[in-house]
Amino acid sequence: MKTVAIIGLGLLGGSVGLAIKERAGTIVTTGYDRDAEVRDRATERGLVGTVCETAAQAVDGADLVILCVPVGAMEAAAGELAPQLKPGAIISDVGSSKESVAQALARALPGHTIIPAHPVAGTEQSGPEAGFASLFVNRWCILTPPEGVEKEAVKALSDFWASLGARVEIMDASHHDLVLAVTSHIPHLIAYTIVGTASDLEEVTRSEVIKYSAGGFRDFTRIAASDPVMWRDVFLNNKGAVLEVLGRFTEDLTALQRAIRSGDGDTLHDLFTRTRAIRREVIDQGQDDERPDFGRKDHS
Numbered sequence: 001m002k003t004v005a006i007i008g009l010g011l012l013g014g015s016v017g018l019a020i021k022e023r024a025g026t027i028v029t030t031g032y033d034r035d036a037e038v039r040d041r042a043t044e045r046g047l048v049g050t051v052c053e054t055a056a057q058a059v060d061g062a063d064l065v066i067l068c069v070p071v072g073a074m075e076a077a078a079g080e081l082a083p084q085l086k087p088g089a090i091i092s093d094v095g096s097s098k099e100s101v102a103q104a105l106a107r108a109l110p111g112h113t114i115i116p117a118h119p120v121a122g123t124e125q126s127g128p129e130a131g132f133a134s135l136f137v138n139r140w141c142i143l144t145p146p147e148g149v150e151k152e153a154v155k156a157l158s159d160f161w162a163s164l165g166a167r168v169e170i171m172d173a174s175h176h177d178l179v180l181a182v183t184s185h186i187p188h189l190i191a192y193t194i195v196g197t198a199s200d201l202e203e204v205t206r207s208e209v210i211k212y213s214a215g216g217f218r219d220f221t222r223i224a225a226s227d228p229v230m231w232r233d234v235f236l237n238n239k240g241a242v243l244e245v246l247g248r249f250t251e252d253l254t255a256l257q258r259a260i261r262s263g264d265g266d267t268l269h270d271l272f273t274r275t276r277a278i279r280r281e282v283i284d285q286g287q288d289d290e291r292p293d294f295g296r297k298d299h300s
């Protein structure tokens with residue numbers, strides 16, 4: 001991988017550019033964003049070596065093109081690159097959902113080598129100021145190569161993400177979407193809902209909600225501050241898996257409602273005991289941001 005083009009220079013695109021600069025400095029980077037102000041800030045922050053005025057210029061000669069735009073914008077963004085892609089270039093992305101993105105990229109770039117990917121690393125921030133070089137360190141990056149894609153290309157992309165510090169896993173796109181619906185998409189939906197519910201309560205004022213925020217609610221407000229365009233697109237593009245998990249969640253919530261109403265303490269205690277054990281496993285596996293060696297800057 002000698003040259004990498006990054007399309008979309010927000011949190012993810014900027015972090016990929018900065019991570020390459022810090023950890024894989026021999027790679028030449030170019031970038032493009034459709035927003036001229038983002039391009040200016042990207043130049044000032046040095047997110048990539050050259051910020052180009054068009055997507056076609058950015059991908060000219062690139063070995064790897066990474067689309068770092070909202071999942072609903074992937075097809076249009078990919079369509080702009082088609083005429084200028086180098087033969088044999090690998091096209092990838094960082095989108096939070098994979099099945100619909102894979103279909104969108106295949107429609108926009110028929111006959112090209114497409115390997116969708118999802119670094120499971122991010123924050124509630126967005127835009128060209130938000131990126132940082134250590135975002136991917138010790139974080140999973142899930143590749144969802146379609147059937148028939150060359151093994152060498154998958155290996156090259158896998159090595160690329162490993163060079164940025166990520167741990168790489170290969171997965172089927174539809175399984176990715178189900179897993180991420182559980183671990184990321186539904187938690188975001190719950191956060192958006194509870195913060196919305198709190199702000200809509202008539203008997204409790206908005207200033208009381210802010211003043212008496214306990215830790216749990218504060219954590220929800222961080223997640224509910226995530227980018228509205230990005231998350232709108234995630235829900236619209238992972239509809240099937242999100243609705244399936246949401247159905248299960250709603251049933252479980254109803255069971256808890258029943259337990260509270262009927263004074264069934266055992267049901268509550270059993271669940272809270274099981275979930276406490278899961279938290280311990282998350283920490284033991286190093287997936288907790290609070291651990292001292294994580295090396296991220298504090299975004300909260």
Ligand SMILES: NC(=O)C1=CN([C@@H]2O[C@H](COP(=O)(O)OP(=O)(O)OC[C@H]3O[C@@H](n4cnc5c(N)ncnc54)[C@H](O)[C@@H]3O)[C@@H](O)[C@H]2O)C=CC1
Pocket residue numbers: 007008009010011012013032033034035038068069070071073076077094095096097119120121122123124125126127128227230234
């Ligand atoms: N924010 C997060 O924590 C994570 C986000 N992702 C995924 O990464 C992708 C990007 O997300 P962020 O970097 O957070 O968003 P962002 O909002 O920070 O950056 C997206 C950039 O894409 C640009 N853009 C939109 N349409 C474009 C087009 N057609 N051509 C060129 N540029 C275009 C926007 O102007 C914006 O600067 C999304 O698909 C998201 O699902 C993946 C992991 C974590």
Ligand SMILES: O=C(O)C(=O)Cc1ccc(O)cc1
Pocket residue numbers: 095096119120121122123124184223
């Ligand atoms: O900030 C958080 O808590 C996140 O969950 C970040 C995040 C957002 C979207 C992804 O696809 C992956 C990670």
